[in-house]
Amino acid sequence: MTPTCNRCCAEALRSRVHLLADDEHRDGPAMLGARKRMHTISEPYGSELASRRALTHLQRLEAESINIIREAVAGAENPVMLYSIGKDSSAMLHLARKAFFPAKPPFPLMHIDTTWKFRDMYAFRDRIAAESGLELLVHSNQDALAKGISPFTHGSAIYTDAMKTEALRQALDQHRFDVAFGGARRDEERSRAKERVFSIRSARHGWDPKRQRPELWRLYNTLKRPGESLRVFPLSNWTELDVWLYIYSERIPIVPLYLARERPVVDRDGLLIMVDDDRLPLEPGEEPMRKRVRFRTLGCYPLSGAIESDADTLPGVIREVLLARHSERQGRVIDHDSGGSMERKKQEGYF
Amino acid sequence: MAALEADSKRIGSQGADLDYALILDGLQAEREQGITIDIAYRYFSTDRRAFVMADGPGHEQYTRNMVTGASTADCAVIVVDASQGASIQTRRHCAVVALFGIRRIAVAVTKMDLVDFGEEPFRRVRDEVRAFASRLGVEDLTCIPVSGLRGDNVVARSERMPWYDGVTLMEYLESVESHNGDGDDGPARMWVQSVIRPEADPGFRGLAGTVIGGELRTGQPVVILPSGREGQIDRIVTFDGDLEMAAGGQAIAVTLEDDTDVSRGDLICVADDPAGVADQFEATIVWMSEEPLLPGRNYLMRIGTRTATATVAPLKYKLGIDTLEHVAATQLELNEIGVCDLELSTRIPFDPYRVSRDTGAFVLIDRMTLETVGAGMIRFALRRSDNVHWQAISVEKSSRAATKRQRPSIVWLTGLSGAGKSTIANLVERRLHRRGNHTYLLDGDNVRHGLNKDLGFTAADRVENIRRVGEVAKLMVDAGLIVICSFISPFRSERRSIRCLVEPDEFIEVFVDASLEVAERRDDKGLYGKARRGELVNFTGIDSPYERPEKPDVHLDTELLTPDECADRVIEALVEAGLIDA
Numbered sequence: 001m002t003p004t005c006n007r008c009c010a011e012a013l014r015s016r017v018h019l020l021a022d023d024e025h026r027d028g029p030a031m032l033g034a035r036k037r038m039h040t041i042s043e044p045y046g047s048e049l050a051s052r053r054a055l056t057h058l059q060r061l062e063a064e065s066i067n068i069i070r071e072a073v074a075g076a077e078n079p080v081m082l083y084s085i086g087k088d089s090s091a092m093l094h095l096a097r098k099a100f101f102p103a104k105p106p107f108p109l110m111h112i113d114t115t116w117k118f119r120d121m122y123a124f125r126d127r128i129a130a131e132s133g134l135e136l137l138v139h140s141n142q143d144a145l146a147k148g149i150s151p152f153t154h155g156s157a158i159y160t161d162a163m164k165t166e167a168l169r170q171a172l173d174q175h176r177f178d179v180a181f182g183g184a185r186r187d188e189e190r191s192r193a194k195e196r197v198f199s200i201r202s203a204r205h206g207w208d209p210k211r212q213r214p215e216l217w218r219l220y221n222t223l224k225r226p227g228e229s230l231r232v233f234p235l236s237n238w239t240e241l242d243v244w245l246y247i248y249s250e251r252i253p254i255v256p257l258y259l260a261r262e263r264p265v266v267d268r269d270g271l272l273i274m275v276d277d278d279r280l281p282l283e284p285g286e287e288p289m290r291k292r293v294r295f296r297t298l299g300c301y302p303l304s305g306a307i308e309s310d311a312d313t314l315p316g317v318i319r320e321v322l323l324a325r326h327s328e329r330q331g332r333v334i335d336h337d338s339g340g341s342m343e344r345k346k347q348e349g350y351f
Numbered sequence: 352m353a354a355l356e357a358d359s360k361r362i363g364s365q366g367a368d369l370d371y372a373l374i375l376d377g378l379q380a381e382r383e384q385g386i387t388i389d390i391a392y393r394y395f396s397t398d399r400r401a402f403v404m405a406d407g408p409g410h411e412q413y414t415r416n417m418v419t420g421a422s423t424a425d426c427a428v429i430v431v432d433a434s435q436g437a438s439i440q441t442r443r444h445c446a447v448v449a450l451f452g453i454r455r456i457a458v459a460v461t462k463m464d465l466v467d468f469g470e471e472p473f474r475r476v477r478d479e480v481r482a483f484a485s486r487l488g489v490e491d492l493t494c495i496p497v498s499g500l501r502g503d504n505v506v507a508r509s510e511r512m513p514w515y516d517g518v519t520l521m522e523y524l525e526s527v528e529s530h531n532g533d534g535d536d537g538p539a540r541m542w543v544q545s546v547i548r549p550e551a552d553p554g555f556r557g558l559a560g561t562v563i564g565g566e567l568r569t570g571q572p573v574v575i576l577p578s579g580r581e582g583q584i585d586r587i588v589t590f591d592g593d594l595e596m597a598a599g600g601q602a603i604a605v606t607l608e609d610d611t612d613v614s615r616g617d618l619i620c621v622a623d624d625p626a627g628v629a630d631q632f633e634a635t636i637v638w639m640s641e642e643p644l645l646p647g648r649n650y651l652m653r654i655g656t657r658t659a660t661a662t663v664a665p666l667k668y669k670l671g672i673d674t675l676e677h678v679a680a681t682q683l684e685l686n687e688i689g690v691c692d693l694e695l696s697t698r699i700p701f702d703p704y705r706v707s708r709d710t711g712a713f714v715l716i717d718r719m720t721l722e723t724v725g726a727g728m729i730r731f732a733l734r735r736s737d738n739v740h741w742q743a744i745s746v747e748k749s750s751r752a753a754t755k756r757q758r759p760s761i762v763w764l765t766g767l768s769g770a771g772k773s774t775i776a777n778l779v780e781r782r783l784h785r786r787g788n789h790t791y792l793l794d795g796d797n798v799r800h801g802l803n804k805d806l807g808f809t810a811a812d813r814v815e816n817i818r819r820v821g822e823v824a825k826l827m828v829d830a831g832l833i834v835i836c837s838f839i840s841p842f843r844s845e846r847r848s849i850r851c852l853v854e855p856d857e858f859i860e861v862f863v864d865a866s867l868e869v870a871e872r873r874d875d876k877g878l879y880g881k882a883r884r885g886e887l888v889n890f891t892g893i894d895s896p897y898e899r900p901e902k903p904d905v906h907l908d909t910e911l912l913t914p915d916e917c918a919d920r921v922i923e924a925l926v927e928a929g930l931i932d933a
Contacts, residue, residue, distance in 0.1 A: 055598060055600045055601065057401045059600070059601070060600060062602070063561055063600055063601055063602040066561075066602035067544070067561045067602055070544040070545055070559055070602075071544060071656070073545065074544055074545050074615060074656070097590060098589070098590040098591075098602075099559070099602070100547055100559075101547075101588065101589065101590040101604070102547070102549045102551075102552065102555065102557070102588065103547050103548065103549035103550070103557075104549075104550075186392045186393075186394070187393070187394045193391040193392050193393060194390065194391050194392070211722075213722060213723040214415050214416070214418075214419045214639055214714075214723050214726070215419060215723075216418065216419050216422035216423075216712065216714060216726045217422045217423060217708055217709070217712045218423075218561075218709065219653055219654075219655075219712065219713070219714050221653065221714060221716055221721070221722075221723045223651070223716060223721040224721060225720075225721055236392070237392065237394070237403055239394045241396075
């Protein structure tokens, strides 16, 4: 171990060794494949340690994100970190704390609350806000709530536009935030693969793919005209696996829903929807089943599909990600409305 | 993959097979037009490595996107269609990649299926690409025949191309060296991003940034540019605890031992190898805006964490994109690359781009629209003297000489061989030494044994001999010395050019005059004899001319004066010129 390494690399390595050792006795054929990949991709995380000064892959990603967060704040008048309670938000918040240590991050957290999140998520959110000492702003689209817009009554497209896109616009306008951090990653979805790290938005919060600025080297253009704002994505270059490894090695707290447990679910068009509270209307004769499930991504519970899984520990989750053949957003109803739907949402101001 | 299959049926150009291009061509406009407009970033890892792939468009009108991908790449894969051969596009790609300092290039010769997996078409493309790549100075170029349709030579070796025994594309990517010389070996620097001042600890001033190049250590002396202030690293602070040393690439905060006034945009450099500081540069610029780059116009220039105002001087030339040859031009249009001078509002710290991407690359931003309109690479600073790093207390020629109570100068003795130059020069130096002056004697014979031993006595070599002596004498003058030079130096023009190297009053020309007969009679080295016998050629006075000084500062007639008297005359002249005390 070189003295240049901080804790994360040591633990990432240890965790990998650990993951492999852990599993010695339960190798199925699928596991063999996963083990091979885990074994092998540990190289980029580990082998460069042989050279004296090289950073591990996770260390590079961490340093890049910290650099981005600092640059964004330096160019901001009134920054905010959008906090969605998910794993990516958790990693991003952790990076922000590192970026300004020993000071606190100089911005509040803001949760755009659709009011349909899992109960576990709300509990976790309040705990993290208290522990981090950062101000937590919560915003919901009150007009839409008053109109009774819900994922059941209006369909996922209208619901998402009202409770997420419009709610976000309202909140940014109300607080006059000029820079908003988001935890989106380029590997999540096709149109995000082309998103800039610093994404310029019009005064109407719209995203014009043709107006996005070229980003060369590590030089980010953080300037904006009056009314314009920037969405900043410090995790742009992280993959789902990177995020999980980082969470594991840094011991970052996450919502328990990411880990498998027996939960009540119903099957809706092939998606396993968890019956998190009594607002979920059951079809006549529909009985919630108890299944051992977990979530790869967390959104609104009526729109988040669970996967059947035995991964009840972080190492288990990481093993599953290594084996995964589907995109993590596969369980998101809103992405599948039609081809190019994310791009369209973004043009309208969605993250 | 379900999403891809659905799309593939709708738009795909590959019949029932999946169209892999659809994975990359993410934006709707691109998918419908079947072209890649923007850069798409994809992530994958294999047995050996984790990769970030920036998929850049090939079309000429998207050069700006291509250079975006190139700016952070360690290695480039250029795709050439085997059925069409190397195109203008291919040349452009190679040129851009070479220009951005990517040293390793793989050329994937694709669509081998369209040329029946033949070796001949592959060789043709390979030789073509190699030919112009080598003209661009690209040495590390690997050509691989592939077919994306069924993955021939992409990951697995193709059975349909048994004639090919090189690496597959993936083998290449897994083994290619990822170091790209972007300062990772260079001296340590750090742009200050912000100053961290926690409420809880008002005395703490953490300078936040990412280390460039080598390591920073606690206790290390540093210099802050552009101010030139010196300091020492006290602590290296991170969330995970203090470090003794931070490596290149790490994001840290440092505190300095003295509470030095440092702010965002400053560059912390290791004191023994700091960056340069200048306000005029020659730079290569890639233009990325619909509005052309206009000479005389102001742009914001972002380099590291610093922003300055830059005025663009008239364009020197454009780069012809297939060969990087110079083409005359007055302005740069979208996607064109050119070289011009920039004049900045303030002095900024920098390294040339080839030394470090992080301190040599910049972007230009339009002051009105605030769009990023250009990307640039510093070639060098224009004012040579500024290229040496600037120090807060700059030690100059005058301050060096002041400690010696003298003014530096060159006392240049010229005359025929045997005229008595060396004798007089020695006497002059002894006198000056006695007076407490700091001198150095450069003598023709001595210099020719070392510095100039590669030079002969042709006219060209004589000129070079004197030119080198002049430069050495100039350095010594800069060091504050009185330099006595004793050289035949037969040509007026070269004596004049040495006079021009230093300030006008720092050069004293002493003509040691003796007629050829007298000099030849003195001939204690026997050189005239040899020359007369033809054993020496190009001997001054015999078969090579001596041009007498027209207005020497001191004229010594050695047929009338003794060597001691001559030396006295020289000393008197130095006093008179105010170069030494009376």
